[in-house]
Amino acid sequence: MSEKPPLSVLDRPNSYIGRSVPRPNARRLLAGRGQYPTDMVLPRMVHVAFARSPFAHARIRSIDTEAARAAPGVVAVATGADIARLCKPWVGTLDHFAGMKSPPQYPLAMEKATWQGEPVVAVVAESRAEAEDALELLDIDYEELTPVTDPETALDPATPVIHEDLGDNLCFSSRVDAGDVDAAFADADLVVEEEFHFPRHTGVTLEPRVITADYDPSEERLTAYHGSQTPYQMQDVYARHLGLAEENVRVLCKDLGGAFGIKLHVHGEEMTTCALSMMLGRPVKWVADRLESFVSDIHARDHRVRARMAVTAEGRIVGFDVDDLTGVGPYSVFPRTSAVEGNQVIKLVGAPYAIEHYRAALKVVLQNKNVMSQYRAVGHPIAFAVTESLVDKAAAELDMDPVAIRRANYVPDDAYPYKTASGMAYEQLSLQQSLDRLVEFIDYEGLRREQAQLREKGVYRGIGLGTFVEITAPGAAFYGVGGARISAQDGCSMKLEPSGRVQLAISINELGQGTETIVAQVAATELGVSMEDIRVTTGDTGSTPYGGAAWASRAAAIGSEATVRAARALRENILEVAGAVLQEAPADLDIRDGQIVGRESGEERLSVAEVGRVGYFRPDTLPPDFHPQLSVVRHYAPQGLPFAFTNGIHASYVEVDVETGGVTLLKHWVVEDCGRVLNPKLVEEQARGGVAQGIGMALFEECLYSEEGQLTNASLADYLVPLSSELPDIHVTHVETPTQYSEIGAKGAGEAGTAASPGAIMNAVNDALRPLGARVSAMPMTPERILTALGRI
Amino acid sequence: MKAARFDYIRPRTVQEVLDHLAEHGDEAKVIAGGQSLVPTMNVRLAAPAVLIDINHVEELSGIEADKGTLRIGALTRHAEIAASETVAAHAPLLSMAAPWIAHEAIRNRGTFGGSLATADPASEWPACATVLDATIHLVSARGTRQVAAGDFFQGVYETAIEPDELLTHVEIPAIGEGYRAGFSEFARRKGDYASVGVAVQGRVGASGAIGRLLKRGEGRLHDLRIAFFGVAARPMLATAAAAALEEQPLDESTLKAAQEALPTDFTPMEDLYMSSAAKAHLARVLLGRVMTTLYHGEGR
């Protein structure tokens, strides 16, 4: 028997970990063989379309469905009351958010419609076009009520209360108070302050929200082909709210055309579609069209933040004082609520800096606009735009370089473990190292020289930095502790096929971010086989272990740990069989390149396929009572601290046309530390995609609402997302600080691109404008806003 | 959303198109590139009962130049105009404007006639047609008629076309000796309709025939036609600004005078993203830019 400890997954021979291996599923997707829920067609399937409230706030006096029911192809027409008989309402609060209020929400509006676009009546027909034809025949009598649209006045006594039972329009409020903020500000040499505006925007997934619900009354089974990032959560929601047995609900989602947090909330349309399938005993399909997406997919952001920062004459940051007002829709969204984003803002402002004095207040108010909830990088882009903008403002006032003020104030790399004034516990960050890397990566000095030279020629360029600290890979701290039935753990099962290849099924799923690649890399490495030998199944609650799936940048961090454990267990079991065949101690054997080898000698002894053959077909040749265990399952729950904090820094280089107010993005850089990098290319793609969304927030995207609560730019003709022509080259590099709480040490990487890019771009624009005495603090930074700041209009 | 139900007809000749138009009247719509019509049908803002597809009517396509006149068939695609040497030689303004229209894929389908017939106030071709004093040829079962671009565009998505009429082609006087064109636009994203845009054509040189002979008044601006788009319901000829530059060399003070004359020509209407004041400011900036490039010969 050998004395050496077994190799860890990180130093096994032929490791795939840390390599930019291409995605095994790319060929299938490029060949047009993706299986998106939108593609689903079932026999006897019918289609549902929704009549939506044209008003932001209205009483529904009556609904006449007669003409619609008689229209060609129509199978059913259902009102809020009809669906409520099959589907229980939900309440979007969490127990650990003390005092949070939100009324019961029904799939379709009941007595009142509370936002423009709220679904009111469902029409089911043989085709979607026929359903839409019939919608035009509905006669819904609305009595318009005064809409609540301005968060600033939502709590005024003169403002109507949207839900009388709640007493007022306050959904949630919270405070953080640490140190002695009043004294810190009184003693400060310099206080910089600003009021920031971050309006609403939305996710704009390439594939819209979609579901095909197939209820089989003979077995009381619901199968939902649902474009969801959280199939297990939806299994639970469908079972509880539709009164079905949990084991009779199966949610499937193989491929998904983008999610970004949009596809983990409970929306009324999917619930209604399931209820209709139960009502009709037929498959019912709903695909949001783009116009529906704008008025019904959750919106995000909408914060007015007033913040001030206290600094000493030497540039030492001593404290922050923050006030965040955020307007959500008429309901807090179920089951994750609409308070998490604001709650993160008031924890994350100042997060990279070693400060003792911290005060932040949050108010989340209800209004008659589309519902609002978590979207990629929840709260982070707000918090870091505020923080980094104040830091640059202080640097400018003190005539310090933006790099120098950051270096002097970051939580030092040798100060961990560290607890922030707002109460967050960091295991280990690399803020200083990341900054040093960035300075070199972007040739900071060279850029500054170029900027100065061009400025003499009347060209206004700006350099902006944006630091982030990011909450990733949460355990139960986000939702489980608040009573939400959202799994914090994940599971992976593996089965050796007789061929010697492996079937792997895992509860984390593929949203286009590369999950299936990552788990194949980890499994192949730990098992000692080639990646091509691993088949991965995701997105099916009926055939994968139970888990949390993909949200909050958790899939790779948590999924890789479940996978490595399952792979190790399967390897050990394979070696047991091999040992029995070879009559050797399993511990003296290993698997390399699909072969059973002598652990020390490396000599090939047997193929894994031979183990499969013997294990399945000739167990009679094995010792008595030896039962080959060639399928295993292992689960992993995040350990240690509530969150795995990551960090990094962005830089943006822009040119502002000070005559037109136009901004050209010249380049963008990201230094990110997501712990162990499992696949650099995938992490870089995540960063780039995230930056693109951050660019949208910084320069283009805004849901424009009229005073009456009408969304006035609810189409892709009018709502501006950045196109490829607007995106600069985005360069990404990595610093690796693995978490010690897990075996592989990966943290989350999915949101880092979005977390700090808006702030970096805002700093770059303000850096360009500084010589002209202008400054913007509202996003998106439109030509209109920049020209106004410049005093040209 | 799905389009409402419609019938589809695919004629081969102009005569067949006219017969169908005469028969169905208001109920019918001609479909050319479909790049404006199909989106509006798909959101049910338009619900024609009959679609008359003119994509197979060959006589409606093509670019020709003859005796000082450039003729562009209604069905000619934006991309064909962008690539045409004949257009570059006879109406360089169109070559300059083409790349600003939408994106490659849309330029491959969208047509010159379709764009004029749509009359989006922020679109490029109507402004160019106005500057170039184009003549728009319309035909119906009742006969043919010609409308000057200046009279053709009547409001937001409103033109002189009657429901039974087809736009067959456009005639544009070829650019004269010594004339130059200029084009400038500001849009939020590449390929978007303009926030504000400007098209210009005019002559830089001596005044009159005798002047030319005697080389008198070299380097002056003459005969300028300036049209702004994205600022009003239809392309706006900036006659006051043009008058401020007529017979003048371009320098800081003449340019300023022209910019200051713009409020006489129009007060911009705001859009979703831009106030009237911002558009007025951009109009001044773009006028400065387009005139500077045109005057210094960088325009063609």
Ligand SMILES: Cc1cc2nc3c(=O)[nH]c(=O)nc-3n(C[C@H](O)[C@H](O)[C@H](O)COP(=O)(O)OP(=O)(O)OC[C@H]3O[C@@H](n4cnc5c(N)ncnc54)[C@H](O)[C@@H]3O)c2cc1C
């Ligand atoms: C994303 C996007 C961006 C765009 N951006 C721009 C832009 O920046 N600038 C711009 O100018 N355009 C833009 N467009 C519009 C594009 O240029 C269209 O091609 C053009 O406006 C319409 O031309 P069409 O041939 O597609 O017409 P269609 O869509 O086929 O028809 C439009 C209308 O014109 C009528 N019509 C068409 N041909 C005739 C005819 N011969 N006689 C009578 N009536 C006729 C139709 O009945 C219909 O009412 C954009 C379009 C899209 C989808």
